[in-house]
Amino acid sequence: MVKQQNEVIEKIRDEAGGVYGKIRRKQKPQMKLPIRTLSNVRYRPSGGYLQLRGKNKTRTLTVNTVKTFAQTLKMLAMSMELIGSDRHSTKREAYYQAYNWGEASFASQEESDTVMDDVEAMLGVNRERMHFRADEHGGEVAGELIVVDTDRRTGRRLEIDCTRFGSGAYSVPTVVEELQFKTQAKFLLAVETKGMFERLVEEDFYDKHHCILVSMGGVPSRACRRFIRRLADEKKLPVHVFTDADPYGYFNIYRTLKVGSGNAAHLNEFFCVPQARFLGVTPEDILEYKLPTHPLKEVDRKRALDAMRNDPFIRHHKGWQQAIERMLKMGVRVEQQALAKHGLEFVAKTYLPNKLKASDRFLP
Amino acid sequence: MVKQQNEVIEKIRDEAGGVYGKIRRKQKPQMKLPIRTLSNVRYRPSGGYLQLRGKNKTRTLTVNTVKTFAQTLKMLAMSMELIGSDRHSTKREAYYQAYNWGEASFASQEESDTVMDDVEAMLGVNRERMHFRADEHGGEVAGELIVVDTDRRTGRRLEIDCTRFGSGAYSVPTVVEELQFKTQAKFLLAVETKGMFERLVEEDFYDKHHCILVSMGGVPSRACRRFIRRLADEKKLPVHVFTDADPYGYFNIYRTLKVGSGNAAHLNEFFCVPQARFLGVTPEDILEYKLPTHPLKEVDRKRALDAMRNDPFIRHHKGWQQAIERMLKMGVRVEQQALAKHGLEFVAKTYLPNKLKASDRFLP
Numbered sequence: 142m143v144k145q146q147n148e149v150i151e152k153i154r155d156e157a158g159g160v161y162g163k164i165r166r167k168q169k170p171q172m173k174l175p176i177r178t179l180s181n182v183r184y185r186p187s188g189g190y191l192q193l194r195g196k197n198k199t200r201t202l203t204v205n206t207v208k209t210f211a212q213t214l215k216m217l218a219m220s221m222e223l224i225g226s227d228r229h230s231t232k233r234e235a236y237y238q239a240y241n242w243g244e245a246s247f248a249s250q251e252e253s254d255t256v257m258d259d260v261e262a263m264l265g266v267n268r269e270r271m272h273f274r275a276d277e278h279g280g281e282v283a284g285e286l287i288v289v290d291t292d293r294r295t296g297r298r299l300e301i302d303c304t305r306f307g308s309g310a311y312s313v314p315t316v317v318e319e320l321q322f323k324t325q326a327k328f329l330l331a332v333e334t335k336g337m338f339e340r341l342v343e344e345d346f347y348d349k350h351h352c353i354l355v356s357m358g359g360v361p362s363r364a365c366r367r368f369i370r371r372l373a374d375e376k377k378l379p380v381h382v383f384t385d386a387d388p389y390g391y392f393n394i395y396r397t398l399k400v401g402s403g404n405a406a407h408l409n410e411f412f413c414v415p416q417a418r419f420l421g422v423t424p425e426d427i428l429e430y431k432l433p434t435h436p437l438k439e440v441d442r443k444r445a446l447d448a449m450r451n452d453p454f455i456r457h458h459k460g461w462q463q464a465i466e467r468m469l470k471m472g473v474r475v476e477q478q479a480l481a482k483h484g485l486e487f488v489a490k491t492y493l494p495n496k497l498k499a500s501d502r503f504l505p
Numbered sequence: 506m507v508k509q510q511n512e513v514i515e516k517i518r519d520e521a522g523g524v525y526g527k528i529r530r531k532q533k534p535q536m537k538l539p540i541r542t543l544s545n546v547r548y549r550p551s552g553g554y555l556q557l558r559g560k561n562k563t564r565t566l567t568v569n570t571v572k573t574f575a576q577t578l579k580m581l582a583m584s585m586e587l588i589g590s591d592r593h594s595t596k597r598e599a600y601y602q603a604y605n606w607g608e609a610s611f612a613s614q615e616e617s618d619t620v621m622d623d624v625e626a627m628l629g630v631n632r633e634r635m636h637f638r639a640d641e642h643g644g645e646v647a648g649e650l651i652v653v654d655t656d657r658r659t660g661r662r663l664e665i666d667c668t669r670f671g672s673g674a675y676s677v678p679t680v681v682e683e684l685q686f687k688t689q690a691k692f693l694l695a696v697e698t699k700g701m702f703e704r705l706v707e708e709d710f711y712d713k714h715h716c717i718l719v720s721m722g723g724v725p726s727r728a729c730r731r732f733i734r735r736l737a738d739e740k741k742l743p744v745h746v747f748t749d750a751d752p753y754g755y756f757n758i759y760r761t762l763k764v765g766s767g768n769a770a771h772l773n774e775f776f777c778v779p780q781a782r783f784l785g786v787t788p789e790d791i792l793e794y795k796l797p798t799h800p801l802k803e804v805d806r807k808r809a810l811d812a813m814r815n816d817p818f819i820r821h822h823k824g825w826q827q828a829i830e831r832m833l834k835m836g837v838r839v840e841q842q843a844l845a846k847h848g849l850e851f852v853a854k855t856y857l858p859n860k861l862k863a864s865d866r867f868l869p
Contacts, residue, residue, distance in 0.1 A: 228707060231700035234845035240797050241846065276700030278642060278722060281676045290671025294712055299671045307654025307663045308684075312645045312676035315703060320672075336595035336640030339679060343592060348658055358642060433604050481598035482605065 149271055150224060152264045153217045160202075160214065172200045172213060174263045175407055182406045184453035189415025190400045191453065193407055211245040212256045213263075220260070223272035229316055231276045232257060262407035269316045269367065279313030280365030281338060281356040284347035286372070289321035303353070308342065310356070317368045324376050329353045330493075331361070331369060331417070333384040333394055337477050337488070344489035350497070353378070360393050366412040369398070373416045380414055381503065383493075386422035387437075387474035388444040391465070392452065395419050400454045419504035420496050422475050424467040430492065433482055434473035445469055458505045513635055514588060516628045517581045524566075524578065536564045536577060538627045539771055546770045548817035553779030554764045555817065557771055575609040576620045577627075584624070587636035593680055595640045596621060626771035633680045633731065643677030644729030645702060645720040648711035650736070653685035667717070672706065674720070681732045688740050693717045694857075695725070695733060695781070697748040697758055701841050701852070708853035714861070717742070724757050730776040733762070737780045744778055745867065747857075750786035751801075751838035752808040755829070756816065759783050764818045783868035784860050786839050788831040794856065797846055798837035809833055822869045 160170040175181070176196045184191050202210045219238065223230055230238065236253040239246050247253040261268045268274075282288075288301040288311065300323070303311045330352050332338050338356035341347070347354050353372070357365055373380050382398060384390030399417040401409025427434055437445075445465050448455045455461045468474070480488040496503075520536070527534040539545070540560045548555050566574050583602065587594055594602065600617040603610050611617040625632045632638075646652075652665040652675065664687070667675045694716050696702050702720035705711070711718050717736070721729055737744050746762060748754030763781040765773025791798055801809075809829050812819045819825045832838070844852040860867075 228849055229703070230845070230849060231704075231842065233700065233840065233842040234704070234849060237797060237840075237843050237845040238849070274700070274703070276698050278699060279673075288671075288673065290673065292669075292671060293707070294709055299669060301670060301673065305656075305663060306665055306675070307652075307656060308678040308680065309652065309654065309665065310676040310678070311670070312674040314672040314674070315699065316672065334640055335642060335679065336597065336638070339593070339638070340595075340598070343657070345658055433601060476597065476601075478595065478597040479601050481594070481601040485592055485594060485598060485602070 149264070149266055150221065152266065153221055153271075156263065157214065157217055170202045170210075172210070172263060173197050174200060174259055177258065177262060177405075177407055182403050182453070184400065184457055186457060188410075190409040190413035191403055191406050192409060208245060209256065212239070212242070212247070212253075213259060215239065215242055215245055216253075216256050216260050220271040220273065229269075229272045229274045231274055233276060235273060258405075258407075265407075267363075267367070267408055267411040269318050269363070272316075274315040275363050277315065277362040277364065278358055279315055279317070279362055280358060280368065281310035281312055281335065282353065282368075283310045283338070283342050284353035285324055285326040285351055286353045287323040289323060291319070304347070308339070310338070310342075313364055313368045315362075315364045317364055317371060320368075320371070322372050322376055324353065324372075324378070325351070326353045326376075326378065327351045328379040328381055329355060329369065329373060330420075331355045331357055331380060331382050331398065333357060333359065333390060333477060337383070340485065341489055341493075344486055346489045346493070350493075357394065357398070361398050363408075363412060366398055366414060369417075370412065370414045373414060378416070379500075380417040381420040381497075381500075382417050383420050383477060384422070385474065385476045386424060386426065386468065387476075388441045388448065388465075388468075390422075391419075391461075392444065392448050392455075396448075396452070396454055418500070420500075421492075422477050422479075423504065424464055424471055424475075426492075427471065427473065427475050430480065430483070432475050432479045434471075434475050434479070437468070437472050437474055441474060442469065460504050464504060513628070513630055514585065516630065517585055517635075520627065521578065521581055534566045534574075536574070536627060537561050538564060538623055541622065541626060541769075541771055546767050546817070548764065548821055550821060552774075554773040554777035555767055555770050556773060572609060573620065576603070576606070576611070576617075577623060579603065579606055579609055580617075580620050580624050584635040584637065593633075593636045593638045595638055597640060599637060622769075622771075629771075631727075631731070631772055631775040633682050633727070636680075638679040639727050641679065641726040641728065642722055643679055643681070643726055644722060644732065645674035645676055645699065646717065646732075647674045647702070647706050648717035649688055649690040649715055650717045651687040653687060655683070668711070672703070674702070674706075677728055677732045679726075679728045681728055681735060684732075684735070686736050686740055688717065688736075688742070689715070690717045690740075690742065691715045692743040692745055693719060693733060693737060694784075695719045695721055695744060695746045695762065697721060697723065697754060697841060701747070704849065705853055708850055710853045710857070714857075721758065721762070725762050727772075727776060730762055730778060733781075734776060734778045737778060742780070743864075744781040745784040745861075745864075746781050747784050747841060748786070749838065749840045750788060750790065750832065751840075752805045752812065752829075752832075754786075755783075755825075756808060756812050756819075760812075760816070760818055782864070784864075785856075786841050786843075787868065788828055788835055788839075791835065791837065791839055794844065794847070796839050796843040798835075798839050798843070801832070801836050801838055805838060806833065824868050828868060
């Protein structure tokens with residue numbers, strides 16, 4: 142953990158040292174940043190995520206850039222301080238702390254968020270490692286996992302056993318960089334809703350199948366994605382994803398978890414989960430399990446067609462194209478809770494076990 | 506716990522027995538339900554919540570009501586089954602299970618939700634006790650509290666120590682009816698955002714002030730409100746609430762937590778937290794702590810004026826009227842994170858300790 146932090150401090154020192162050196166030599170200091178627009182994004186299955194093509198922009202210190210230039214350096218200094226005091230700051234707290242920067246303070250939080258994104262892209266590390274955090278829900282965990290954290294008060298190692306929370310769960314913090322893991326689980330199952338998560342806990346699913354359950358609560362947050370990624374990497378765990386059968390479940394949830402999103406491509410490297418495979422619900426399940434459906438809305442149809450045309454991940458995978466075409470042809474969407482038609486325990490006792498037996502049929 | 510469940514089962518048997526008896530005597534069976542509209546709501550400070558005035562409607566079995574009548578009885582039967590099998594069903598799962606009710610199945614989930622609300626109001630218990638649950642986030646907890654739950658797999662008692670989650674937290678389940686508590690804490694502090702919650706955890710706030718921290722994550726969910734209510738009742742704990750100084754923080758978050766909401770008045774009895782007092786942020790704090798502000802938006806202004814005119818809780822409390830008038834006059838709102846202007850630790854080391862010393866100045 143200490144090593145990780147030193148890496149970030151070194152990167153900050155390098156960047157600041159470069160600027161300082163140029164100024165000492167009476168040259169114009171510069172900073173180089175990757176361009177963060179969709180046109181600079183591509184999907185490489187080998188990398189496993191939507192990534193930047195590598196185009197950079199250079200920010201040179203001039204009369205016009207002086208304010209942003211100063212803000213960028215102050216933001217780096219704030220990160221150094223945070224690491225030094227072992228504190229984390231939300232984006233909003235960072236914005237308010239910058240009230241004391243005199244002429245370099247921000248006119249709005251959008252401005253400070255942009256500078257934070259710049260700094261993140263410039264250093265090539267996710268901002269959580271710079272001790273900045275998002276103010277969002279990190280997902281919930283239950284199952285065969287021990288999370289190893291540190292007790293701040295004593296500095297002692299703390300083992301958090303995720304089988305011992307009864308009907309409750311472990312709530313993932315917004316910064317997961319320093320967590321460690323102990324597990325014998327066979328796989329991780331990430332589910333769309335808290336309702337389905339609690340269903341599976343209630344049916345003793347993780348006990349019977351030796352797995353870890355994660356509730357994403359809709360589109361997974363940065364913390365939730367990073368948690369799954371780190372855990373899957375370090376413990377070589379397969380990640381199965383279980384969402385509704387609709388464009389929102391497919392693209393906004395599954396695609397985001399697996400390969401990241403287009404508008405934060407400088408981050409996907411840290412947040413993607415290339416191990417993820419889509420278990421269900423699929424359009425095939427509608428027929429196989431005679432599930433109650435809802436008609437696709439116009440917005441669903443548009444989202445699906447748009448993904449077929451423009452989403453590099455979908456365009457790369459024939460399996461997804463076929464699934465989407467089938468969904469559009471059938472004209473319906475299905476919720477994962479629809480399985481309750483066959484009884485509350487059906488999902489845990491029949492549907493998921495059937496799926497797990499045929500994992501080669503999971504969508505990529 | 507078993508006693509609680511028996512109470513609900515008895516209520517269901519009474520209701521169903523009444524219907525059955527009438528039918529046997531060849532009379533038209535009836536069900537009596539409280540009317541759930543704003544016109545039937547009042548605020549009584551002695552009761553501590555927005556409550557129904559007591560007007561009822563009677564549903565008699567006729568050709569026109571036969572479907573709803575059947576659905577209501579089937580919903581009661583489903584609850585009996587759930588309690589018997591010690592399972593809980595989300596509202597959505599209940600809707601899908603009802604697919605097997607033949608002619609009594611629902612056309613949409615809105616229909617089944619309405620029948621569930623009816624049943625809840627009719628029996629006068631919250632639906633969690635009937636083993637129905639909402640699919641929502643229950644809030645997060647850290648601090649001097651041991652939650653006592655049951656391990657489903659062994660039936661054994663499980664003690665969950667909320668000081669042992671490191672940077673993470675205990676995630677409250679959607680049904681908290683059967684949880685028990687052990688604590689020596691002096692108070693409970695409910696905060697608006699996860700960011701502020703993590704700030705206070707990071708500053709060892711609960712350790713130094715012997716308290717329990719709860720992150721509501723915006724407007725508190727049913728589970729979060731019920732959790733705080735049960736805990737505060739059973740352990741005689743004061744509840745302090747810490748939100749932004751804006752109409753959303755005052756009415757949507759604080760007012761909902763304390764007295765409930767107008768459109769679910771048949772439930773406020775179970776979900777209100779009469780112990781709650783508003784610690785801050787107040788309009789006075791802006792001047793006292795020289796906090797950075799944002800101008801009130803038109804929607805804020807409208808919400809505030811509407812509350813002054815129509816909200817029975819606000820109309821009852823002069824302290825709140827003065828605070829709102831002051832806010833409108835100043836024309837600004839403040840976020841709780843604005844305290845970070847004075848350093849990240851300021852909120853934990855200065856602001857909150859100052860407030861706690863003058864708890865008689867909390868808003869009602």
